[in-house]
Amino acid sequence: xxDSDGGGGRAARPRRADARRNEKTLLDAAAAVFxxxxxxxxxxxxxxxxxxxxxxxxxxxxxRADLIIAVYRHQVEACAEAGPALLxxxxxxxxxxxxxxxxxxxxxxxxxxxxxxxRSDDAGFDALHAYFLDRLVPVCARLLDAAAAAGEIRSDIPxxxxxxxxxxxCIGAEHxxxxxxxxxxxxxxxxxxxxx
Amino acid sequence: xxDSDGGGGRAARPRRADARRNEKTLLDAAAAVFxxxxxxxxxxxxxxxxxxxxxxxxxxxxxRADLIIAVYRHQVEACAEAGPALLxxxxxxxxxxxxxxxxxxxxxxxxxxxxxxxRSDDAGFDALHAYFLDRLVPVCARLLDAAAAAGEIRSDIPxxxxxxxxxxxCIGAEHxxxxxxxxxxxxxxxxxxxxx
DNA sequence: TTGCTAAACGGGACGTTGTTCCGTATCGTC
DNA sequence: GACGATACGGAACAACGTCCCGTTTAGCAA
Numbered sequence: 001x002x003d004s005d006g007g008g009g010r011a012a013r014p015r016r017a018d019a020r021r022n023e024k025t026l027l028d029a030a031a032a033v034f035x036x037x038x039x040x041x042x043x044x045x046x047x048x049x050x051x052x053x054x055x056x057x058x059x060x061x062x063x064r065a066d067l068i069i070a071v072y073r074h075q076v077e078a079c080a081e082a083g084p085a086l087l088x089x090x091x092x093x094x095x096x097x098x099x100x101x102x103x104x105x106x107x108x109x110x111x112x113x114x115x116x117x118x119r120s121d122d123a124g125f126d127a128l129h130a131y132f133l134d135r136l137v138p139v140c141a142r143l144l145d146a147a148a149a150a151g152e153i154r155s156d157i158p159x160x161x162x163x164x165x166x167x168x169x170c171i172g173a174e175h176x177x178x179x180x181x182x183x184x185x186x187x188x189x190x191x192x193x194x195x196x
Numbered sequence: 197x198x199d200s201d202g203g204g205g206r207a208a209r210p211r212r213a214d215a216r217r218n219e220k221t222l223l224d225a226a227a228a229v230f231x232x233x234x235x236x237x238x239x240x241x242x243x244x245x246x247x248x249x250x251x252x253x254x255x256x257x258x259x260r261a262d263l264i265i266a267v268y269r270h271q272v273e274a275c276a277e278a279g280p281a282l283l284x285x286x287x288x289x290x291x292x293x294x295x296x297x298x299x300x301x302x303x304x305x306x307x308x309x310x311x312x313x314x315r316s317d318d319a320g321f322d323a324l325h326a327y328f329l330d331r332l333v334p335v336c337a338r339l340l341d342a343a344a345a346a347g348e349i350r351s352d353i354p355x356x357x358x359x360x361x362x363x364x365x366c367i368g369a370e371h372x373x374x375x376x377x378x379x380x381x382x383x384x385x386x387x388x389x390x391x392x
Numbered sequence: 393t394t395g396c397t398a399a400a401c402g403g404g405a406c407g408t409t410g411t412t413c414c415g416t417a418t419c420g421t422c
Numbered sequence: 423g424a425c426g427a428t429a430c431g432g433a434a435c436a437a438c439g440t441c442c443c444g445t446t447t448a449g450c451a452a
Contacts, residue, residue: 016419016428042409053431058411119312119368157383165380168364172315184361187353187387188380195391212399212448238438249402254440 023060025050031071038112038174039068064117065128072111076135079103083139093146094153098189100143101166104136105182108170115170137163153192162188219256221246227267234308234370235264260313261324268307272331275299279335289342290349294385296339297362300332301378304366311366333359349388358384 029050033041046067047054061067082103086096108115117125118132141159148155166185173181225246229237242263243250257263278299282292304311313321314328337355344351362381369377 013420013427018419019429022429043411044409047431054410055412055432056430059429064410116312116315121368121371157379161375161380164368164375165365165383168367169361171364171367172317172360175317179357179360183353184357184364184384187361188384189387191383191385191387209399209449214448215400218400239440240438243402250439251403251441252401255400260439 019060022050022052022056026052026057026060026067027070030067034068034071034111039064039117040113063124063127065125065131068114068117068128069131072114075107076132079107080135080139083143087143087146092152093143093150094193097143097147097153098186100139101185101189102182104163104166105170105185108167109173109181112174115167116172118167119164119171132167133160133163147192151194151196154194157192162192215256218246218248218252222248222253222256222263223266226263230264230267230308235260235313236309259320259323261321261327264310264313264324265327268310271303272328275303276331276335279339283339283342288348289339289346290389293336293339293343293349294382296335297381297385298378300359300362301366301381304363305369305377308370311363312368314363315360315367329356329359343388347390347392350390353388358388 026046030046033046033049037045043054043057043064047057050056057067061070079100083096083100086100087093089096091099108118118128137159140163144153144155144157144159144162147153165188169184169188170181173179222242226242229242229245233241239250239253239260243253246252253263257266275296279292279296282296283289285292287295304314314324333355336359340349340351340353340355340358343349361384365380365384366377369375
């Protein structure tokens with residue numbers, strides 16, 4: 001358990017320069033290929049795009065989930081941080097919830113195949129599920145609590161269920177333009193409203 | 197298009213007895229394997245269960261979609277016929293819609309992987325999409341129209357969108373018992389309600 | 393009953409993809 | 423400049439969908 005460079009001892013040894021370079025190259029290549037072919041793109045394609053061997057991918061990102069997380073981490077963080085910001089922005093909690101769900105949907109539908117893989121029961125994607133849920137469910141829960149406290153919505157739907165539902169609504173939205181995930185998600189949220 | 201034994205010409209020639217027998221055997225085997233391993237089960241597994249070669253499956257059911265349709269046709273028909281029945285059963289149109297969606301969800305969540313495949317963009321599943329949509333969307337549309345005419349719901353959501361949304365909500369519902377597709381679908385429908 | 397032909401069959405062959413292994417090249421240090 | 427650990431590349435293996443081809447068999451007629 002050498003703490004490579006963290007708080008305590010100085011680095012046991014930093015990663016080699018070529019390794020760090022390849023990781024960056026791989027992230028860029030993966031991002032490009034994900035856009036072009038979806039997050040299910042063949043490993044060989046990503047390796048080819050990056051100009052490395054397939055084993056190099058597995059060395060840096062043991063599972064596909066690790067690669068996906070690394071590629072989209074920034075955007076997920078941004079989405080998570082938008083939650084409290086929206087809540088503080090002055091609108092009603094319900095409006096904040098509605099807009100935040102919109103952000104989440106927009107993120108998912110622009111990542112081909114991500115919503116689907118988020119629903120996969122493949123054990124290899126457990127890390128991906130865990131990351132998304134850990135990072136976003138608490139944010140959603142805060143928005144739900146605020147709206148419930150304001151008497152705008154019912155309070156008997158757990159945040160995790162809602163997130164799963166919204167995520168599911170985004171599956172396959174990237175093709176056929178007749179499918180409007182955002183609208184359906186809005187409908188789902190509207191279903192939470194209490195009559196006043 | 198040959199009317200094998202129907203009204204017009206006498207049969208060009210009826211299918212061989214072993215072929216008919218194998219088709220039945222395959223349907224039974226597929227149904228069993230689908231229950232055990234989902235509708236994505238390897239072709240070889242189904243063939244083995246039926247005691248036939250893999251080519252025999254492709255001969256009878258050129259695409260997986262054809263096999264799935266054949267296995268579930270009865271249940272889809274039953275669901276389609278339940279729509280008008282519910283509408284005539286005396287409750288409000290909205291209640292009928294709600295219950296019919298419940299039937300649809302119950303059907304989907306008990307067929308491992310079917311909801312997911314219904315969302316696949318693989319061209320091989322086009323026939324499956326078409327069948328489900330052709331058969332069920334008109335039923336849903338009638339329920340929606342009735343409820344809209346009664347002033348219970350808004351009328352600006354096409355039936356096909358709603359069906360897609362509900363179908364999506366059912367994806368992955370077969371595992372983790374914490375996910376309640378039926379409840380979320382109910383929420384989606386509730387989102388259609390008009391304030392009175 | 394026996395022989396013929398088209399229908400149907402079975403399993404092996406091929407292509408694609410994920411994953412792992414092993415010999416080789418390279419980095420960083422002495 | 424030499425050495426050891428690190429990292430690399432591509433071949434090898436396994437699982438699966440799909441297709442092909444040589445063989446078997448049902449159905450019919452002589």
